[in-house]
Amino acid sequence: MNETIDTILNHRSIRKFTKQPLSDEQINTIIEAAHSASTSSYMMAYSIIGVTDLEKKSQLAEITNQPYVKENGHLLLFCADLRRNTLSADNQAYEQMKTNLENTEHLLVATIDAALAAQNAAIAAESMGLGICYIGSIRNNIHKVDELFHLPNHVIALFGLAIGFPAHEPDQKPRLPQKAVYFNDNYMEDEEMKSSIQQFDRTIEAYYQQRSTNQRLDSWSNQMIRKFSTPKRLDVTDYVKKKGFNKK
Ligand SMILES: Cc1cc2nc3c(=O)[nH]c(=O)nc-3n(C[C@H](O)[C@H](O)[C@H](O)COP(=O)(O)O)c2cc1C
Incomplete structure (x- = not known):
């Protein structure tokens, strides 16, 4: 290229x-x-x-x-x-x-x-x-x-x-399949998206098991569920407002 x-x-x-x-x-x-x-x-x-x-x-x-x-x-x-x-x-x-x-x-x-x-x-x-x-x-x-x-x-x-x-x-970290982030004309149906994510979970499981350092058993879906289930940096909302942003 x-x-x-x-x-x-x-x-x-x-x-x-x-x-x-x-x-x-x-x-x-x-x-x-x-x-x-x-x-x-x-x-x-x-x-x-x-x-x-x-x-x-x-x-x-x-x-x-x-x-x-x-x-x-x-x-x-x-x-x-x-x-x-x-x-x-x-x-x-x-x-x-x-x-x-x-x-x-x-x-x-x-x-x-x-x-x-x-x-x-x-x-x-x-x-x-x-x-x-x-x-x-x-x-x-x-x-x-x-x-x-x-x-x-x-x-x-x-x-x-x-x-x-x-x-x-x-090692380079794999990304979601391109079809899960780039759509033609309309947003992708959930079922199709889920199948892309499952495909990616297998890829990322293999990546985490084989990479040269910090090997672990994990999938992208599980990582996301963990991330979003733990309340994080909730004070950012107040901070942003205190600084005069996003008040309305
Ligand atoms: C806005 C933003 C914040 C990030 N913050 C951190 C961070 O605090 N610590 C860290 O080690 N990596 C951080 N990262 C790096 C991501 O973890 C990393 O980009 C992602 O896992 C993909 O890996 P790669 O960049 O090696 O492809 C951040 C990335 C972005 C875009």
């Missing part, structure tokens, strides 16, 4: 990095790639914080319980950010903007913008031979992360992206 597609299709999350830091040039290129992503209505409703302070990295590693949050070549924190879009407004204009700022639509807009920027960053990093791992577990203690980075109103922490020189070569 081409090198871009090869890079994308070769993705796997990297959770062990060498001690080598990224160069300033590598960081700049990755951020430029993030910054070139499409953005809803030209809002650019996200911010990225590069985390270099070792104390902050240690605190994030503790919150996430993941050593690679501290031990990596560079760490980025992605935020949904509607603050810049309001800063030039006077009181009267701000009052008029408030309904839109606080509706669910604009939480989605800012979150999508941040995710698109992050995935551009991820692909740029991978294309340079670096490894990446997204870090959603910063939301284990979202209020503490917010304090740690002094995030103002209308800015919320979403996830981290650990980047670095890979120090392991994990």
